[in-house]
Amino acid sequence: MFDTAVLLSAAFVAGALNAVAGGGSFLTLPALVYAGVPPVAANATGTVALLPGYIAGAWGFREDTAPPPGLSMRLIVALSLVGGAAGAALLLLTPDATFRRVVPWLLLAATALFAFGPQLRARLAGTGAPSRTRAVVGVLAVAGYGGYFNGGLGILLLALFGLLGQTQLNAMNGLKNWVSALLTAIAVAIYAAGGLVHWPEALMMMVAATLGGYGGARVARRIPAQWLRAGIVATGLTMAALFFARG
Structure with missing residues (x-):
């Protein structure tokens, strides 16, 4: 009974966190390992559990969602599916020891990129907008990361969209949730085919994550952008520090 309460609580908060900042997998992963x-x-099962939360979060930001300059929604959909499939396939081949070592570094890099995104954009302003090729490669790479490990995906997507010229944080959050939902959907199919998913835990956590995702998105639309940005950076640093400690 206590394990069930832990899993449901982690999924609810993770759904809300993913809708706003990303990083919900940090909550679901240790909760599932504890169980x-x-x-x-646990990484695969937690990703399955958070899929409905991404969809709910995307719907919660539906009025604001917009792609960054130079990319269409159709292209973003295609890149999300291809990258998510590649990352999920890689996870099937990754030993547990390797998985533990790379996660904190990925989280730290994603957080740093988001934190210093405005400064990077200012420095790049004189060089012109990012080329379409670089934008495509960036979305594909981040989608691959998301298919491999969901933790910190939202922070990395926000950083990428910022560097690609998107300036409205709510628009970035809406697109982040749509991309996360797409790449997670294809990754879930591959995880299931590989036998990684613990379905009783995943199905139970889906309900809580969905409620948290929609609620988090609606609340985030009323939070000042500077507060939201600070919260996202704090979330990323905390996740990275705790994963380093666990390693």
Whole structure:
């Protein structure tokens, strides 16, 4: 009974966190490991559980969602699906020890990129807008990361969209949730085919994550942008520090 309460609580807060800042997998991963699920399977199972939350979060930001300059929604959909599939396939081949080592570094890099995104954009302003090729490669790479490990995906997507010229944080958050939902959907199919998903835990957590995702998105639309940005950076640094400690 206590394990069930832990999993439901982690999924609800993770759904809200993913709708706003990303990083919900940091909550679902340790909760599932605590409940006895092996780490790589816990990552896959937690990702499955958060899929409805991404969809709910995207719907919550539906009035604001817009792609960055130079990219269409159709292209973003295609890149999300291809990258998510590649990352999920890579996870199937990754040993637990390797998985533990790379995660904190990925989180730290994503947080730093988001934190210093405005300064980077200012420095790049004189060089012109990012080329379409670089934008495509960037979205594809981040989608691959998301298919491999969901933790910090939202922070990395926000950083990428900022560097690509998107300036409205709510628009970035809406697109972040749509991309996360798309790449997670294809990754879930691959995780399931590979036998990584613990379905009883995943299905139970889906309900809580969905409620948290929609609620988090609606609340975030009323939070001042500077507060939201500070909260996202703090979330990323906390996740990275705790994963380093766990390693």
